[in-house]
Amino acid sequence: KNEVEQSPQNLTAQEGEFITINCSYSVGISALHWLQQHPGGGIVSLFMLSSGKKKHGRLIATINIQEKHSSLHITASHPRDSAVYICAVARGAQKLVFGQGTRLTINP
Amino acid sequence: GAGVSQSPSNKVTEKGKDVELRCDPISGHTALYWYRQSLGQGLEFLIYFQGNSAPDKSGLPSDRFSAERTGGSVSTLTIQRTQQEDSAVYLCASSRDGTNQPQHFGDGTRLSIL
Numbered sequence: 189k190n191e192v193e194q195s196p197q198n199l200t201a202q203e204g205e206f207i208t209i210n211c212s213y214s215v216g217i218s219a220l221h222w223l224q225q226h227p228g229g230g231i232v233s234l235f236m237l238s239s240g241k242k243k244h245g246r247l248i249a250t251i252n253i254q255e256k257h258s259s260l261h262i263t264a265s266h267p268r269d270s271a272v273y274i275c276a277v278a279r280g281a282q283k284l285v286f287g288q289g290t291r292l293t294i295n296p
Numbered sequence: 297g298a299g300v301s302q303s304p305s306n307k308v309t310e311k312g313k314d315v316e317l318r319c320d321p322i323s324g325h326t327a328l329y330w331y332r333q334s335l336g337q338g339l340e341f342l343i344y345f346q347g348n349s350a351p352d353k354s355g356l357p358s359d360r361f362s363a364e365r366t367g368g369s370v371s372t373l374t375i376q377r378t379q380q381e382d383s384a385v386y387l388c389a390s391s392r393d394g395t396n397q398p399q400h401f402g403d404g405t406r407l408s409i410l
Contacts, residue, residue, distance in 0.1 A: 219396045229333075229385060231401040238396060274339065278396070283329065283352060286339040 191215050194275050194287035202295055207262040209290045211275030214256065221284060222249050222260050223274040231274075234260070265294045298322075300402035302388050308408045311380060317373040317405045321390030328371050329391075329399060330363055334384040342386075345371060346393070375407075383409045 192213045201207055211220070222234040235242050235249040237258075242249050246265075251258040262269055270293050276284040301320040309315055321328050330342040341355040345365045356362070360378075365371040375382055385406050389399040 221399070223401075229406075230403050231387065231389075233398040233400065236396065236398045276339070283341045283344045283355070284331070284339075284399070285341065288338045 190288070191285050192275055192277055192287040194273075194290050196290060197288065198291045198293075200293045200295065201265055203266055205265050205294075207265050207269070207292065207294075209260045209273050209275075209292070211258045211260070211287055212256060213258075213275075213277045213285075215277065215279060215285075217277040217279055219278040220251055220258050221276040221278065222258075223276060225272040225274060225289070227271075234273075236278075262292075267294045267296050270294050300388055300390050300400050302386075302402035302405050304405055305403065306406045306408075308410065309378060310410050311378060313378055314374065314376045315378055315407065317375075317386050317407070319371045319373070319388030319390075319402060321369065321371070321388070322400055323369075324392070325390035325400070326368065326393050327391045327397070327399075328365060329389045330371070330373050331387045331389065332384045333387060333404070334381075337384075339387070342373070378407075378409045380409045383407055 195210045219238045221236045224232045246263045248261040272289045272291050274289045275287040303318045326347045328345045333339045343363045344352040360376045363373045385404040387404040388402045391397040391399045
C-alpha cells in the first residue's frame, strides 16, 4: 500500500462544478503539499499546510491530522483548472513522498 | 533568476553513456531537492541538500546516480552508464530552508535513453 493515496485517479466535470480531491496518508508528517502539474510538465506549489484550512482564490485545502486526511476543493471550476493535482507529504527534512496524482478535466 | 532553472530541457543519449543534469535554484534558497518522474510511476524523491549539511541520498536508486552542490548553489545530478529505465523527467526544486516551506520546482529535464 502506498504511503499516500489519492482519489479519484481521474475526474471529469463540467465548468462551474464544485470539485473535491482527496488525499489519505499512513505516516507521520510535518506538512502536506498540494501541487498542480499542467500538460507540458511544470509543477506549481498550491498549498503547504500542517493544520486546519487554507484558501487561495477558488482553491481551498483542508487537513485533518488525526484522521490523516486532506482535501483540495475547487469552487466554480473552469477549463483552465484542468491539470494533474498531486498530494505530497513531507516527513522530517521536507523530502516529499508523492501520491499518484488526480487527473482533472473540466469541460466547457 | 526568478525561478528554478534546469538544463538541458531535453537530453537524448545512448545506453551506457554518462549524463549530467544541472539545477540552478532560486537565489538565497538553501534547500535543494532532486526528484524523478517516470512514465506511469509518479514522482519519487532522489536526493536533498540543505546548506552545508551532508546530503540525504536515501532516494538514489543505484550507485550509478550521484549529485553534488557546489558553493551552496548550483547542483549537478550525474547518471553514469545510463540504462533505459533511467528515462524519465528529472525535476529539481528549492525552498528557502529545510523547514516547512513551499518548494519551487524547475521545468525539469526530460531524459531519453535509446
